Amino acid sequence: MLGRTNIVSLAEALRLLRKHQPPCPGRVVSVPLEEALNRVCAKDILSPEDLPPYPRSTMDGYAVRARDTFGASEGLPAYLEISGEVQMGEYPETGPSPGTCHTIATGGILPPGTDGVVMLEHTVTVDGQMIEVVKPVAAGDNIINTGDDIRKDGVLLSQGQLLRPQELGLLAGLGIENVIVFGIVRVGIISTGDEIVSFNESPPPGKIRDMNAINLAALVRNANGRPHFHGITHDDEQDLTDMVSEALAANDLVLLSGSSSVGTRDLGERVIEKMGPPGILLHGVAIRPGKPVIIARAADRMIFGLPGHPVSAAVAFDLFVKPVLKQLSGLASDGLPEYRTVDASLMRNLNSTSGRTDFIRIRLEKQDSGEIGAIPVLGKSGALSTMVKAQGYLIIEEHQQGLREGEMVEVRLFD
């Protein structure tokens, strides 16, 4: 047997990756709230005030003393005079006297002396001045008290939390206009290979356009990273060394595309080893497609050599680069599944070689039965069109010999 040596299993590759991947570099930046969506909170934020600042109604109805409604029922309603109205946006200085109530809308501030709100639906108006309450309330019913939502000086958001729409809303509600977030992970991309020209050039015979730089940049963007394309380098050791050095200095992570094919493989390995220890962690994983991946680390930067085939590159990105990007982003682990999945019924038999993890592209199609069918998209691993037809992929584990038609399978959806 010639060919690649030192090929490791997927499990071993993931173990090595977890062991060696560097932590979040901890660069922080302050951004206005309007630009903070999907950024990662870099330090705990304490609440500057109570939320709500006053007790408020959570229903449309009448602000009352709860004890005035005690025992009320359809048969024996409590009668309360309407002695006023809470205006939205006004702080009520005076409240109703005992035995009377004030009209209040959702969000209105509870007037002094009252401790609950009777919902409109549980009242009957006798005339403009008087209501019948047909269901009692307890103190605290249908109101939200001062600080019930957030206490002053309580931890509002923790370091590592993703800023989703609701986090931004909460910060706005407390008047926090800027937020300290971790820097977006910078990812350098280098295309390699004598046969590659830029996608906006017309390739002479024998050359092909670079499809990987744009594909990888988009994968990086979808994973909340910031791609920077450093260019195409041909198979020249000095050029590649210079470009990788430059990319390492300017980014948190570097992706070499195509560097693991036979022409540039040794070159890629040599150049990566020059970048300093610990160097190459692995070269080759027992997966198909995606086998000829290089994973390396130089000081606190990861370097990935991704296969030139776009399909292989996409699988390797999903498996190895995404988790590193996530850790570098500073996002705290939430223990949830990393992938969006759909359960589907496999529409044909699939064979697989034991000792290798296979990734099968899948097109999903709703069947007449209402069930979702998983249709394998077969084709050469170099065929990008198979990726375009697919919505996701399924995994045939190392120990499995294949899968049978009709089996329920878990399909990982592409982002």
Next chain:
Amino acid sequence: MLGRTNIVSLAEALRLLRKHQPPCPGRVVSVPLEEALNRVCAKDILSPEDLPPYPRSTMDGYAVRARDTFGASEGLPAYLEISGEVQMGEYPETGPSPGTCHTIATGGILPPGTDGVVMLEHTVTVDGQMIEVVKPVAAGDNIINTGDDIRKDGVLLSQGQLLRPQELGLLAGLGIENVIVFGIVRVGIISTGDEIVSFNESPPPGKIRDMNAINLAALVRNANGRPHFHGITHDDEQDLTDMVSEALAANDLVLLSGSSSVGTRDLGERVIEKMGPPGILLHGVAIRPGKPVIIARAADRMIFGLPGHPVSAAVAFDLFVKPVLKQLSGLASDGLPEYRTVDASLMRNLNSTSGRTDFIRIRLEKQDSGEIGAIPVLGKSGALSTMVKAQGYLIIEEHQQGLREGEMVEVRLFD
């Protein structure tokens, strides 16, 4: 019973919405490939050329005439002289003579006369000049032929397809530098209510900061829309009329936040009806939270009146606004689940009122058993902090009385 009338079930609300929602407005724009990620293809794209343009190797190995390897085995290998090498990036003008082979790398162009590639792994080198082939190949093995990936003039991408990383890679590979996409859906946002001040103002007693505008803008962005905030209007009919008219003229869709609370409810209804037919489709849905939603259409624009409570607003956005945004974006339906879901084990009993669909916020937590536990985040519906603690929500259907601890439930994750 006082209170709202004409409340419809969730199913009826969704039926009305599907019946009345307008199609994609069909604005198109040409964008460079680097800016086309997650846009929607607006017209079919035909391939300008065959991909690959020449037959290429998909493996590292030797380009051969397949018949020269016929019957080869470990015991009886075929001997082939290495008579040349395919250089990456070069178009081979001459090929090996019968009985000989050329070294070729993955991606190399098949030299004239050859019709297959023997993998490196299935050969033994005798010396620098000669190999033993220990496994035969058939014509076409380990190569991808001209046009195997994409045929010239074949449909590359169809109208309505989302431009994912792989679609961009494919377009780059074919030298397509710009792509016609649908315009991003423009969503106007108006905050209403006498009690609301901008989040960057210090609210006087009785007023609160606007948390909805920022929350809704972020929800719109995450759904690939472009939010435009038109401002805060107090409960003045002329102001609100002017602002809604302006927002309708400038956007594909308008969101009014807070307009369905009692203070502004009639006002919101009146103003929306003024915008023209067909007008209000429904006011009030039997869901909790989120009940006081208004769904309306004026000419070809949808108007949503969303509850002022941030939690209710988020639920109403997810249920009603997102599907409309998706249709307006021009995205073709792929028949896949609209939501990212996780199956989890419910960690406590939940009661519910029949006849109403309940949305319970859920925090997910990995249990010692490895199972994912769904922990209901209980709290007042006005409490935004409950949204911050939650990763998603579960639905208790109208006909269900509740759910039992230990039941497996499907949790919809927030985006």
